[in-house]
Amino acid sequence: MAEQFGKAWHDRDREWSALTAALTALSGGAGGVVLVEGEPGAGRSRLLAEAVAAAGEHGVVACSARADELTQWTPLAPLADALGATVWALARPDDTPMRLSARLLGEIEDRARRAPQLIVLDDVQWADPMMLAALQSFAGHLRDSPVTWLLARRDGTEQGPNGAAAARLFDRLAEAGAVRLRLGPLSGEAAAALAGEVLDAPPGDDLAALIAEAGGNPALLVALAEGWREEDAVRVRDGQARAVTERLPARLIEAVRDRLSGFSADTVGVLEVAAVLGRTFHAADVAELLGRTAAGIASAVREVVCSGVLTGGAAVAEGGELSFRCTLFQRAIGETIPASVRTALHRQAGLLLLGRGLDARESAVDHLLSGALPGDTQAVRALATAAGRVVDTEPAAAALIAEKALALTSAGDAEVPGLAVTRAAALLRIGRFDEATELISATLVQSPPPEAVARLRTIAASIQVLTGRGTQAATELDADGDAETRAVRLAALSGTEAGVTLAETSADQAGAVGAVARQLLADREWSGGRVAESLRLSRSAAACPVPELAGVPLPHPALVLADRLAQLGEFEQAKTVLADIAARVGQAGHVPLDAAVRVTRARIALWAGRLEDAVDAARGADGVAGAQAVLGEVALRRGELGEADEHIRRYRELTGHDAVTRTWLELQLASARLDPADVLVLLGTERPGPPLLLHPAAAGWLVRTALAAGDTGLAGSVVAEAADLAVRNPGCAPLAAAAAHAAGLFRGKAGKLREAVAAHGHGWARASAAEDLAGLLADENKPAAEVVRELDTALETYQSAGAVHDVARVRSKLRAAGVRRRHWTYAERPVSGWGSLTDTERDVAELVAQGLTNRQVAARMFVSPHTVHAHLGRIFRKLGVNSRVELTGLRFQVA
Incomplete structure (x- = not known):
């Protein structure tokens, strides 16, 4: 019989097993009592009906009836109905309730002698006191007879006298040995299955989310699904039912109205206000919106808590937090309220909750946005205040609130300029520059007050700096404006003599102005090679709170500090500084600064040689110039010149690129394609100095390239500058190492290189x-073991840094020294297709697909053209192609 319940009733297996066991025992002559309880719509009536239907299969005679509000005034009426008669037909003129009760008992006993009896009574909470007393008495009297009582009651009826008595009856019967079954909510799987049966298709994700809001209540689920079907509100696509509207179906609304009809008018009023407040609310807020006290609504709240509609009843007495157990029920109640009343309640709730503090601010704004109408000055001002409070901590929310508030205003309203300033500032902080610029232009045309004009121009100037028009922006700002204006003006002058002069006179100031000034001076010191002073100024500037610098178009000084510490090899310090500023930026919700955090994380990983980590971080901010620089350098290390070229091109085009970084990347790219002399042309006539030589590998690389080009003058100049940097920064290990590297190469001193x-x-x-040292030792005809040892050091270090191109070059040198190092690992591969290629074969295929000849590929991979030819033959066989053109086409298909 369990199959009668269908898949959606798997959650009732335990209950059905208990009823089946009771019927089996009854058919064997053993009676008893089974009690069923649950909230409205939990499936009590269906379970009872199935038990009645199953009785015949067990040789049991079943009879059933239901109590209701009317029968409670007629003693014993439901029991008489169950036995197939009416009280009026059974009663005699001289009957008392006790005599009628005895006659009913005798009727049951007579029937039980003929066949086992199942007596089913539903909604016992409406039964009259005489019937409740009779049920308790009959159950005990008929304990040894083949009579089973199946009694059901609804939760939430304990407030009334009959309901309370019915609850006590169930407790006493359970104490006497009755089987007590509670119908809880269906599981998510069973709920979806029930809806799927009604819809003739399993629900898709959109419907599943709404089904989950039904709280596992079968009646609500059926009303929801049948309503969708009746209104043709779902379509079956790809074997799943999907919604075509977000509106709740009328059948569901009617089901909720029917459920509400069981409550008093006062209780329904409390529920309606609570539904408007949301899934979770405070009893005190409901009371205040109704103009009452928490104590005044306590009885109504207790009623719905007992019914299972609300949870958290222990907090009622103190006006504490309550929740609708079922989100769908809460939403449907809201739909039963006339739209105009619902709008007014939302407005009233919003204004009320704004006074509850920050914890209620989000809910307050949501209510105001739902309840305010155009021209509602009080609501607009409340929204403006809410937006202004979160512009520095939740700029996305502030932008949305201000936008909604502006939609409630008309041109010329006093609130418009302030809202425009708030929204523009928020848009700046979340990186939506075009929208901010358009808003600023539209607002300035309306001749707002001078204070709003100044603020809007400051925001516009920040956007101009971020989009590459900084100096022009500075001329439009008041040198005596507020702190943010002066900080933005100073940032706009970054890199100019006027900016340095202004920074020198502003460095002692507090707040944003002083922080920006100290950072500009730190940049000057860094460019001059004065590392310690630069770091000192950056540390001082880095302490400035994120909100104070949120509108200033510069990387936060802490990010600059973290990057420079990593460049100097102070990785742990760099990570500590980054972790602190990342947390502060995260709390502020500042999108451009968040992107800058990602770039700094990528650069630290790059400095530390963790190329995969660098790529992962950079890809999260690939629209920022710094991210393209990182991706370009990683591509250079891996020998992927096409990708490197593209990243470097994008880096040059993006606002905010750094000239020194660009020069370093372009030099590296050129060295992979051109002769050394042609590479050095990119340097122009200026001799390299800081900050380029602050790059830990720059001095050695420049000397090596200059010597290869025969430019000893340039090489000597780099050696002298590197030595001067080391002397001027005592204790700075990276600069000392770079100076030793440059000098060792230039003078041929193995000791310096060591x-x-x-x-x-x-x-x-x-x-x-290490590679340069190996080359010098080889030139000096030192023992091969010494050369190989240094090459092994270079190989291992390049490998750990992920520098694939450099690894290939060192392997070539080891082979020339007569040493072959194992550089492959066994892996299960398919016998054909792209996945069958080894790492080396894949590298060859990639280069050939880029259009390189065998000789060019050989030069890139530091192998012979014959080796490339052999690899290409195996590649053709594995991929099933016959030409380089087919290989290129297949490569792009794979990509």
Whole structure:
């Protein structure tokens, strides 16, 4: 019989098993009592009906009836109805309730002698006191007879006298040994299955989310699904039912109205206000909106808590927090309220909750946005205040609130300028520059007050700086404006003599102005090679709170500090500084600063030689110039020149790119394609100095390239500058290592190069020094073992840094020295297709697909053209292609 319940009733297996066991025992002559309880719509009536239907299969005679509000005034009426008669037909003129009760008992006993009896009574909470007493008495009297009582009552009826008595009856019967079954909510799987049966298709994700809001109540689920079907509000696509509207169906609304009809008018009023407040609310707020006290609504709240509609009843006495157990029920109640009344309640709730503090601010704004109408000055002002409070901590929310508030205003309203300033500032903080610019232009045309004009122009100037028009922006700002205006003006002058002069006179100031000034001076010191002073100024500026710098178009000084610490090999310090500023930026919700955090994380990983981590972080901010620089350098390390070229091109085009970083990337890219002399042309006539030589590998690389080009003058100049930097920054290990590296190369001093290998804290720079040392030892005809040892050091360090291109070059040198290092690992591969290629074969295929000849591929991979030819033959066989053109086409299909 369990199959009668269908898949959606799997959650009732335990209950059905208990009823089946009771019927089996009854058919064997053993009676008893089974009690069923649950909230309205939980499936009590269906379970009872199925038990009646199953009785015949067990040789049991079943009879049933239901009590209701009317029968409670007629003693014993439901029991008489169950036995197939009426009280009026059974009663005699001289009967008392006790005599009628005895006659009913005798009727049951007579029937039980003929066949086992199942007596089913539903909604016992409406039964009259005489019937409740009779049920308790009959159950005990007929304990040894083949009579089973199946009694059901509804939750939430304990407030009334009959309901309370019915609850006590169930408790006493349970104490006497009755089986007590409570019908809880259906599981998510069973709920979806029930809806799927009604809809003739399993619900898709959109419907499943709404089904979950029914709280596992079968009646609500059926009303929801049948309503969708009746209104043709679902379509079956790809085997799943999907919604075509977000509106709740009328059948569901009617089901909720029917459920509400069981409550008093006072209780319904409390529920309606509570539904408007939301899924979770405070009893005190409901009371205040109704103009009552929490004590005044306590009885109504207790009634719905007992019914299972609300949870958290222990907090009622103190006006505490309550929740609708079922979100769908709460939403449907809201739909039963006339739209105009609902709008007014939302407005009233919003104004009320704004006074509850920050915790209620979000809910207050939601209510005001739902309840305010155009021209509602009080609501607009409340929204303006809410937006202004969160512009520095939740700018996305502030932008939305201000936008909604502006939609409630008309041109010329006094609230418009302030709202425009708030929204523009929020849009700046979340990186939506075009929208902010358009809003500012539209607002300035309306001739707002001078204070609003100044604020809007400051925001516009920040946007201009961020989009590459900084100097022009500075001329439009008041030098004596507020702190943010002066900070933005100073940032706009960054990199100019006027900016440095202004920074020198402003560095002692507090707040944003002083922080920006100290950072500009820190940049000057860094460019001059004065590392310690630069770091001191950056540390001082880094302490400035994020909100104070939120509108200033510069990277936060803490991000600059973290990057420079990593460049100097102080990785742990850099990570600590970054973690602190990342947390502060996260709390502020500042999108451009969040992107800058990602870029700084990527750069730290790059400095530390963790290329995969660098790529992961950079891809989260690939629209920012710094991210393209990181991706470009990683591509160079891996020998992916096409990708490197593209990233460097994008870096040059994006606002905010750094000239020194651009020069370094362009030099690296050119060196992979051009002769050394042609590479050095990119330097122009200026001799390299800081900040380029602050890059840990720059000095050694420049000297090596200059010597290869025969430019000893340039090489000597770099050696002298690197030595001067080290002297001027005593105790700075990276600069000392770079100076030793440059001097060792230039003068052919193996000792200096060994010093560089030992002192370099950056993997790629250390590997480069070890490779140079191996070359010098080979030129001096030192023992092969010494050469190989240094090459092995370079190989291992390049490998750990992920520098694939450099690894290939060192392997070539080891092969020339007669040493072959195992560089492959066994892996299960398919016998054909792209996945069958080894790492080396894939590298060859990639380069050939880029259009390189065998000789060019060989030069890139530091192998012979014959080896490339052999690899290409195997690649063709595995991929089933016959030409380089087919290989290229297949490669792009795979991509």
